Amino acid sequence: MTDTEHVTGRGRRPARKARATAAVGLAVALVVGAGYAAELGPFDPGPRKPDPEATARAHAFLADWAAGRMSRAAALTSSPEQAERVLRSFTSGLDISKPSLTPGAATIGEEGTVTVAFTARMPVTGLGTWTYASALPLREQDDGGWKVDWALSLVHPKLSGSEKFRLEREDTAGPEVTDRDGERLSGDTYPSLGPVLPQIAGAAGSGPRGAVHRVDRATGEVKGTEATFGEKSEGPADGPVATTIDATWQSAAEKALASGADGKDAALVALRIDNGEILAVANSPSSGFNRAVSGTYAPGSTWKIVTSGALLVKDAVAPGDIVDCPRFLTVGKRFQNVETSEHRGATFLKDFTESCNTAFISLRGKLDDRELGDVARTYFGVGQEWRVGIPSYDGSVPVPRDETEKAASMIGQGRVQANPLIMASVTATAVSGTFHQPTITGGTKDTTATTPLPRKVVTRLGEMMRATVTDGTASVLADLPGDVGAKTGTAEVADDVPNNGWMVAHRGNVAVACVVEKGVTGGASAGPVVRDLLAAVPAAPS
Template identity: 75%
Template sequence: MDTHTHVDHSRPRPPRRRPRGAARALTAVAVAAAAAVGGAYAAGLGPFAGEDGPDPGAAAAGRAFLADWAAGRLPDAAARTTSPDRARQVLRSFTAGLDITGPKLTAGEPEETGDGTVTVPFTARMPVTGLGTWTYTSELPLREQDDGAWKVDWRLSLVHPRLSDGHKFRLEREETEPVEATDRDGETLSAATHPSLAPVLARLAGGPDGGGPRGAVHLVDRATGEVVRTEASFGGKAAAKDDGPVRTTLDADWQSAAERALARAGGRNAALVALRVDDGEVLAVANAPASGFNRAVSGTYAPGSTWKIVTSSALLLKGAVAPDDVVDCPKYLTVGKRFQNVETSEHPGATFRKGFTESCNTAFIGLRDELDDGELGEVAEKYFGVGQTWHVGVPSYDGSVPVPRDATEKAASMIGQGRVQANPLVMASVTATAVSGTFRQPSLVAGTEDTTATTPLPPRVVTQLRELMRATVTEGTAGVLADLPGEVGAKTGTAEVSDDQENNGWMVAHRDGVAVACVVEEGVTGGGSAGPVIHELLSAVPAS
């Protein structure tokens, strides 16, 4: 089985200068907030907070509000405010009225404002169904209540700085004709023949630039309905009708096999990408459900232990570890918060190779001091292109590896948690880069611009990564692929989401010059959920 982390919230917090009667309430708020956001990485609590600075209970309450809002738990989010009824009404109207699904709300560092409130800035990434993502920044004002609990001091402007009693937002869509597309061999592709491509084909309407459907979010006067300003525009110039079908890099056989394989996800939200290692051309993009959000290319997920491919690269590049070095894998390791392996497994005296094939979290976290704080992100960008701007042919999210804010977050980033974000497109590309040594920008259509700049991995590191991924299939957590023909290499991953949701399951694999990545939301483990999907796909496409 793959490993994941668990956080021990029983550690005492540093004393704060606050009313004596509020201590018990603060503890309750902090624990509840940590649970709401998966406390492991997002709550920002722990022994690194000092005597100075904002009360950690305020930050916890703000992050919990954002977590509830993002998860669609609007009554819970509203209950964390000073005006629950009004907050519930506005949040529901805002998200439903603008066709927003699956918002991503990322909190920044809290600040004391001097008037008894604490401000938590945040970045909002609001996916507008069928159009794209509207990104903006706002901030939450938090005020301590008489009982010592912190609540969001409700006001319209916290939802968006320009939302007010006089102004609201309106979504307008422009009608566009359905795009005609073909696969790499000229075979017609459509949502009728390949339902999972619906959100992909919708974004191909602008040709190589991925213009897609067009629309806008306008700020309008509540009284007159007149447009005051345009907050977000989506889509580019529509492809001319006489240009003919858009020729994609997709392969109809791979695409069909990928869509059938996603049926193994058991009805859960899932996504899969397969691309060619030698040139980055995408062979298949599959999403479940088949309509709506293109989570395979635009989704933002913690990649879990599949990220250990990048972490291993960083460690191997600087000679900090070798595959046969002993890197102990204990049950627990505390770095501000307690991390553990699944079912508290342990491998005393294990080698780094064993730590990789068994996906031992504590072994990787134990090597964190071998890397500088920003080094993991630097390696991801320099060698794997992660975080650079990709021109895929449709709008894409190209990964993010922020510099850790403290030791706990650095530990989490070593195992693909914390604020590390990716999706199947990113992780399929990471896999292709690891086994070839060279990053090649993924593409869905010919003629896309490539503005990335990367450095090849040394052959020594590539050889080691290939051996580690192969061993994960033959003797480790990716054994579900062991019966497949060909030299298959893989890495599993389990990523925590929150304490009230099951873990996301991940697997990446490569065979015969094709790299594949799959995520199954709430799949519990990578080997148990994403593994059968990839097995089904590779079984359907003959090995060369």
């Protein structure tokens, strides 16, 4: 054997070893690849999540459509000219005053498309609200951005190239509607009641009636009926329809909104604490959508009444407990307090009176994921079906999808939805301990089932709301006579839209709630409205 052969022979063993190692490496790589392909074991990347930019584009489209910014909404679609034409004709042709469009879950399709579900509540002027579900398809563009993939069916699932919708009204002479003292109510005297009175008469079976029909575009033949409004009475009305409205409170509420809302969209409800009877319902502007009763808003920090109730019911915290209030708290995203305030070493009572977001969010572990919604429903009636006497939205507290959404729910954000009627009722329940279904007409059937709050919880909530007036963010009410209790709220809407301002309050036998859209803060926007109302009506109704 030569030296060359010897050297070559010695080199073969490492070569075979190297090939074996490479083969093993290849096998491992194939296993890893198979693991990724099959989404198995430790290599499972988990379910694909929709691109946040797609979801944001869908939310922006719905917000613009709801606000009547049809050109802006259409510009977010793949067919702007057709989209703007259809959106305008749909709302104007069906006499829809102001849509309420609530986004739902987003899902991702096989080709990477994203679909965002939404609930549409379409107030048909003078008749009622048409509610249905639809969805927005979105497709990624060549430049990496997202657009709503325009189709007629996204406006309504049954809108198509062959069928459209037609509104038909029945002319009926409605009965007279009176206040709680038997005096006639009219939209001329009380502008906010203009859209409400026909609804009251309709609920009594004698008011305006109508329907939204689906018709053939070519022949006009009716193919189906999507919504009906009003009920046919068996005979002529027996007399005036009596309501729970108090003319003094209604007048004061309208004046308070007119002077204090500074031209912004706003709404207010006042009701009796002992039985839920609605004393006043006012909107600015007064015509069109009844946002006070049918609106869908994030209630912001006024919701901390419910959150506090949930925490107090299970003795998870006491007013004197130290619950630190830092400037920021990150739970998936950064949360902060209004004007980035902080109160180090604060008690829970102080957190409530100063409306500290970060303190409340830090207590989220004290409640399980369903507990806030369960308390809202069980004790406060929120989310149950209310029979108010007119169309209403009765609130929603969905189970949070993640820790970030749970954090937001603690402070009345995320997917928590309410309106002034709901928050006035929440306030009444908090200080009395018992939920009473709100009503605007007598004899309304109550199908709700609730449990009274423990007396200790009621006492503490009352003390906390009183302290918010004497030593907290509701000090705008401090000079009013009587033991006024209140809670302010600031609710985020979108990154480029000013916050909504909220205030709820109670005095005597009356609870009040007010929201001012784009009011920035509750104390500065809704606060003066509530103050003007309570100052004008010093005596509680009997």
